[in-house]
Amino acid sequence: MATRTLADGPARATAAPSAITARAVTKTFEGKGKLVHALSDVDLEIEAGQFVSLIGPSGCGKSTLLKMIAGLLTPSTGTVSIDGATVTEPLPQIGVAFQKPTLLRWRNVLDNICLPLDIDGTRNAEGEARAVDLLGLMGLAGFEKHHPKELSGGMEQRVAIARSLITQPSLLLMDEPFGALDEFTREDLNDELLRVWQHEPKTVVFVTHSISEAVFLSDRVVVMSARPGRVHANIPVELPRPRERALRNTPEFYEAIRHVRAVLDDARLGERKGEH
Amino acid sequence: MATQLASSVADETAKPPRPRGGAGPKSAALAVLIFVAIVTTWHVLATSGAVSPLLLAPPGDVLAALGQMIADGSLWPHLSATVQETLFGFVLAVVAALVVGSAFAFSPIVRNAVYPYILISQTFPKVAIAPLIVAIFGYDLAPKVVLAALLAFFPVLTNTIAGLTEVSDDEVNLFRSLRASKWQELRYLRIPNALAFIFPALNSAAVLALIGAIVGEFVASRTGIGYAIQQFTTTGEVAATYATLIVLSVFGLALYGALTILERLVRRNR
Numbered sequence: 357m358a359t360r361t362l363a364d365g366p367a368r369a370t371a372a373p374s375a376i377t378a379r380a381v382t383k384t385f386e387g388k389g390k391l392v393h394a395l396s397d398v399d400l401e402i403e404a405g406q407f408v409s410l411i412g413p414s415g416c417g418k419s420t421l422l423k424m425i426a427g428l429l430t431p432s433t434g435t436v437s438i439d440g441a442t443v444t445e446p447l448p449q450i451g452v453a454f455q456k457p458t459l460l461r462w463r464n465v466l467d468n469i470c471l472p473l474d475i476d477g478t479r480n481a482e483g484e485a486r487a488v489d490l491l492g493l494m495g496l497a498g499f500e501k502h503h504p505k506e507l508s509g510g511m512e513q514r515v516a517i518a519r520s521l522i523t524q525p526s527l528l529l530m531d532e533p534f535g536a537l538d539e540f541t542r543e544d545l546n547d548e549l550l551r552v553w554q555h556e557p558k559t560v561v562f563v564t565h566s567i568s569e570a571v572f573l574s575d576r577v578v579v580m581s582a583r584p585g586r587v588h589a590n591i592p593v594e595l596p597r598p599r600e601r602a603l604r605n606t607p608e609f610y611e612a613i614r615h616v617r618a619v620l621d622d623a624r625l626g627e628r629k630g631e632h
Numbered sequence: 633m634a635t636q637l638a639s640s641v642a643d644e645t646a647k648p649p650r651p652r653g654g655a656g657p658k659s660a661a662l663a664v665l666i667f668v669a670i671v672t673t674w675h676v677l678a679t680s681g682a683v684s685p686l687l688l689a690p691p692g693d694v695l696a697a698l699g700q701m702i703a704d705g706s707l708w709p710h711l712s713a714t715v716q717e718t719l720f721g722f723v724l725a726v727v728a729a730l731v732v733g734s735a736f737a738f739s740p741i742v743r744n745a746v747y748p749y750i751l752i753s754q755t756f757p758k759v760a761i762a763p764l765i766v767a768i769f770g771y772d773l774a775p776k777v778v779l780a781a782l783l784a785f786f787p788v789l790t791n792t793i794a795g796l797t798e799v800s801d802d803e804v805n806l807f808r809s810l811r812a813s814k815w816q817e818l819r820y821l822r823i824p825n826a827l828a829f830i831f832p833a834l835n836s837a838a839v840l841a842l843i844g845a846i847v848g849e850f851v852a853s854r855t856g857i858g859y860a861i862q863q864f865t866t867t868g869e870v871a872a873t874y875a876t877l878i879v880l881s882v883f884g885l886a887l888y889g890a891l892t893i894l895e896r897l898v899r900r901n902r
Contacts, residue, residue, distance in 0.1 A: 428805050445811075452809040458802045462824045462899070474820065475812045 373405040373559040374439050374449055374527040376425055381434035382584075383420050394420045396584035398434070407553065407560045409570035409577050411616070413624050417585025418563045419531050425561060426452050426529050438527060451525035455532040457512035459504040459519075465491065466500040469519045476523065483522065490518040493555070494548050510541035514548070521552060528553075528560045535565060546572055547601060554598055567620065571612045572599060579616065581623035588623040591616055689871035698875035711879060713856040717773060717845035718887070721780020722838055729785050729837075730830075733792025737822075743793065754786045759847045766852045776848035776856070783844040784837035791833035795826025831895045838887040846880070857883075 378400040385392045395417040402408050410418040423429040424436050427446035436443045438450075446452075451472075459468045469487040473479035491497060494514040504512055513533055520528060534542040546569060553560060564570050570577045574593050581588040593612055595603060603609050671691050677683045678690040689697075701707040736743040762779055769775035799821055807817045849858025857880050864873040 423805075426809055428808055446809045448811060450809065452806070454802050454806065456800075456802050458800070458806050460803075460821070460824065462828075471820065472810050475807075475810045475816050 371449060371524065371526040373557055375404040376400070376402040376436070376438055376527070376559065376561070378421070378424075378436045379434050381421070381424065381431045381436060383417065383424070383429065384432045393584035395431075396586050398585070398587055400578065400587060402559060402561065404559055405557050406575045407562065407573055409562045409564055409574040410580060411564055411567065411570045411577055411620065412580030412585070412588070413582045413620075415585070416580040416582040416623075418580050420585065421580075422529055422531050422561060422563050425527075426450060428452075447527075448523075449526045451520035451523060451528045453513075453516050453520040453528070453530045453533040455535050457504070457509075457516040459512055459515055461504050463503075464500065465496070465502050465504075465507075465515050468504070468515055469522055471519060472523045487518065487522055490521055490552075491515070493552055494518050495544070510537050510545065513537065513545065517545075517549065517552075521556070524556065526558050528558055530560065530562045532563050532565065534569065542566070542569065543601070543604070549573065550599055567613055567616050568604070571595075571609065571616055572604065577616050579619050579623050581626060588626075589619045591619060686868065686870065689874055693871040694874040694878070697869075697871035698878060701872070701875060701879075707879065709855050710857050710860045710876075711883070713773075713853075714842075714845055714849070714858065714880075715883065717776035717848065717856065718780055718838075718841045718883075720773070720777045721844055722784050722841040724777065725781040725784035725837060725841065726788050726834065728781070729788035730792055733789045734796060736789075736793050737796035750786070750789065754790070758782050759844075762847050762851045766848065771852050771854060775851075776845045776853070779848040780841040780844035783840035787833040787836045787840070788830065791829040792826060795829030796822045798829075799825055827898060831891070831898075834891050834895075835888060838891060839884065842880075842884060842887070 378398055381395055381398040381400075382393070383395040385394055394415075398417075398421060400421070410421060412418050420429060424431055425438070425443065427443045427450070430444065438447055441447070460471065463471065466484065466487055467474075469490065470479050470484060473483045488497075488500060491499060491514075494517060496511060496514050496518075499507070499511070499515075504515070507515070513536075517530075517533065520530075534545050537545065550573060560573075562570070562573060571593055577591045577593060578587060579589045579591060580586065595608060595612060674688070675691050678685070678688045736746065758779070762775075765778050765782075766775045769778055803821055804817075807821055812820070845856070846858035846861075849856035850862060853859045857876055860876050861873055864870075864876060
């Protein structure tokens with residue numbers, strides 16, 4: 357493997373991006389004596405290398421769907437498969453980032469990023485060098501020895517993303533990773549995420565509440581409706597790449613947001629009608 | 633603090649390191665002042681006749697008695713007995729609590745079934761059964777070790793269970809997504825998490841073990857600091873009584889210090 361650094365050299369020879377297929381997926385939870393239909397008959401096709409956002413009102417099951425792709429939940433009926441293999445447990449080619457950074461407070465930043473390598477038993481000098489590169493790419497160069505309690509929320513989430521990338525996953529699953537951050541920090545992290553994604557092409561599934569974030573990041577926005585959760589619409593985002601900060605000020609960007617918002621309103625209003 | 637911050641992070645401030653406890657020299661000066669005040673008050677109370685000499689000896693006399701005990705070697709058998717009882721009891725309690733606590737943590741059925749009884753035994757004043765324990769285990773080392781262990785056991789047990797089980801769903805999901813084995817989850821998540829709970833409990837356990845040992849000596853013994861205190865009190869050797877209490881206090885502090893060093897060593901390597 358080449359020893360070029362991540363930040364300067366061209367993309368590394370990573371595993372080819374993964375493709376995802378969900379077929380007739382339903383998920384029913386049992387809670388307090390009654391059944392909750394979190395997902396109903398979801399079909400979803402995600403091509404290798406795409407950046408896809410799942411967006412929808414609370415309770416539409418977008419996090420549930422993501423956890424099924426991650427292998428952390430199993431569908432009640434239907435199947436989820438990655439690269440043709442049915443998901444029954446977390447697969448080795450995934451990286452996951454959660455809403456909370458979930459850093460281990462007794463480990464310093466470098467050791468937190470290297471946790472997946474420790475668990476794989478593959479931590480070595482090369483892995484640590486990659487961790488340092490990723491940290492730099494996330495704008496946190498020099499913070500290797502800091503502990504989580506010394507970091508702000510945005511910095512912690514940067515470390516969590518570096519950790520999810522350390523194993524060079526072909527599929528990155530992100531469950532509202534920037535949901536708890538302020539607008540400015542969130543935009544910074546969106547920029548950094550795209551930068552990393554362009555260096556290491558991989559499939560990304562990104563759950564969010566933010567329309568502008570979904571539009572800025574994605575090739576496609578999947579709009580979901582609630583009660584029961586299902587796919588309401590697939591909206592391709594035709595904005596050119598690479599996308600930079602300036603894109604956020606363009607009329608095309610606003611137009612794409614308006615479009616997604618209209619579809620999302622439709623999904624939510626339809627749901628409200630259905631309640632009565 | 634690192635200086636090579638990327639521009640995107642420059643406006644985002646890292647939390648400052650926590651201030652260190654106290655304001656250094658000022659705190660030290662105040663501490664000395666408090667010590668001097670206590671000793672002076674003590675001296676005045678004891679020598680002015682405000683407090684009967686049958687109840688309080690002046691600090692000078694206490695120090696002399698302490699020196700005498702050390703010089704003639706009469707302190708050592710007592711101290712060594714109490715130290716042994718406390719340490720054996722403490723170690724026994726900690727090992728038992730860690731084993732039982734881990735078993736509880738990994739079997740919710742056992743935990744839920746047994747927990748009410750643990751709660752009962754926790755609220756029960758265990759020193760009340762000291763005479764019974766002496767009756768069962770005799771007059772020597774054993775009953776004191778048992779009492780010390782009994783008192784020290786519960787705080788370590790409850791904190792071991794809490795530390796091993798109180799991990800968030802996100803943390804568990806993270807480890808599952810990394811395909812960690814149960815052992816790895818224990819090694820990298822649950823045990824390091826539990827240490828933060830267990831070490832504070834060890835400090836209470838050490839103090840409780842010492843209390844257990846002394847109570848055991850009060851009930852029935854031929855040696856030990858508790859025995860010495862009783863002897864000196866009955867024979868009216870007030871200065872010697874206080875000297876023994878000081879020895880007890882120094883031993884307590886030494887235990888605390890040893891545990892602090894142990895904690896630092898373990899945390900560095902987790």
